[in-house]
Amino acid sequence: MTSLARALSNSKTSDAECLDSLPNAMRNCTLHGSRREVRVLVINTGGTIGMKSHNDVLSPESNAFVEGLRKLTTFHDEQYAQDTGLYEFYDTPDKTLVLPNPSSHAEERFKRSYKDNKQVVYTFLEYSPLLDSSNMSTEDWGKIGKDIEKNYECYNGFVILHGTDTMAYTASALSFMCEHLGKPVILTGSQVPIYEMRSDGRDNLMGALLIAGLFVIPEVCVYFRNKLYRGNRVTKVDTGSFNAFASPNLPPLAKMDVDITVNWDTVWRANTSTKFRVRTELNRNVGLLRLFPGITAATVRSFLQPPMEGVVLETYGTGNAPDNRADLLAELKEATDRGVIIINTTQCLRGTVSKVYATGEVLYKAGLLPGVDMTPEAVLSKLSYVLAIEGLDHQTKKKMMAQNLRGEMMADLAGAKLDLSDSRFIQVIAKSLSISCKEELEAIRDALAPPLACAAAKIGDVEALESIREMGSYLSVGDYDGRTPLHIAACEGHLKVVQYLLEHGSSVHSRDRYGDTPLSNAVRFRRKDIVRLLRKTGAHLSREQLAVSGTELCSLAAHGDLDGLQIWHLAGAVLNTPGYDGQSALSVATGAGKLEAVALLNRLLSAEDQTREGSYASQARSLPFPERRHRLPFQCSSESCRFSASSAPL
């Protein structure tokens, strides 16, 4: 018997076991799946939400949270647990609760928002000791990360109960530590303990549980006061309001009003095929330094001394510092030359760092990297994460600091070198376009998607086109010349791409600024297969193209270009259309002694005769040429003419 089979044959398993044993974990996953339940692991680290007053000050109360919630009918449906034998599956009555099913009208609306009817079962993992978040350390972040990793396959989502004071730091750190995350990890807490009458804790916990259980938002988030934020974008802004957090540079990922609105355009999309893992190694030789008028060079020097390896420098406005303080700038330059990575962030709550002023440019010259629109909390934990990665050289670490790793900053596309001939690049860009706020995303997407689609069509990359298609209906949009991906694939001869584009909204009738259609392009580049496919789809030569086709055919006939004649014929050209001087291709070929062309034209013309009542023939008859000679089937009198009408198959 395998360990999994053994585990499956057990009648009971405990959540405690589930936390430690994979087979048991699998068993529970299987069972809860069949019971239409989703599971959330709640890791209780402490914070006000679970505090009680001791000697007139608040501090965490151990072993009280679950039992307190169990008494609240909005947080636990004991009837459901009994009726369905919930505890027989989860066997941890002391740690497991189940949310009741929505029943009232408003809750029905909520139910419709997620279009599902799953029961949220949640299990608590309480840390000992519980901490006021001011006591949190990087080791505690590591412990949370490891617990998520250990239980990852057993739960649909994770809620971290945490104090609000350092929640933004923990959320930022976890966002980097959790690599290739595919499930929601939601931090929440409260300003007033959950045991009090006017607590915000109940709403916050409920919202976090529902989102973690019912939505696949693969990010580390903070849920507070009806809003779900990206964790590495928040900062605590209010000590006395229930609205304690702000995400100044990125709108919320979701709002929980009567309806739940998820801003899917902003939600980070999984863009990896690598398995989830948590990197717990963090570099603690990092620090935050806030600039202020009159700061001494000695203060800066001592702050930047070894073992300091990474610093967040909080500067003024758009990232400015005094450019009349050579002593300060020299200290900064000396440190960056030594290899300290210094990131320039603004002291302002909202906005981005840029090189607008001379006072900002001096910091670039001193070797600082722009922190763009990252929060100081995000920069600090990103430094801590990046500097701890082994095997990366200094340059690569600096590069990572400038990259958008987890949606913590606006993507710096302006500085990126675009090499559109690399299909991986197109895929990466196509996927990573879903990383920032809605408006920004739409603007970048609208600008980049059409040329990206054209580039993908050029190199025949159907996968990249698929990624671009997922972003919106861009496959039929032209570039600056009005050339669509279909024009380009037709030129390049990528039959599969043409097929794909035709099946996904590209029009055979689109014209570029020169009036060319995909069909005329395929003719010019002599892509027979593509001409056939386009014709089958309804493509046809335009009036103008038909008008010049006579001259073109005559020229091909004069050169004995059989391939050229065939492709024009395939495209629907009428072979007896006169050229500019009134001669037909056949008479030109005869005059030039191009016997193979004569034979081919004769064969094609007789085939054409049978269908000459077709629309192109009628169009050709109406063409505005003054002289129109009636075609007579050419009879070659030369004895040397051995070419029969069937000797040049198409």
Ligand SMILES: NC(=O)C[C@H](N)C(=O)O
């Ligand atoms: N509201 C709170 O949770 C504040 C508390 N001091 C903490 O951060 O743990």
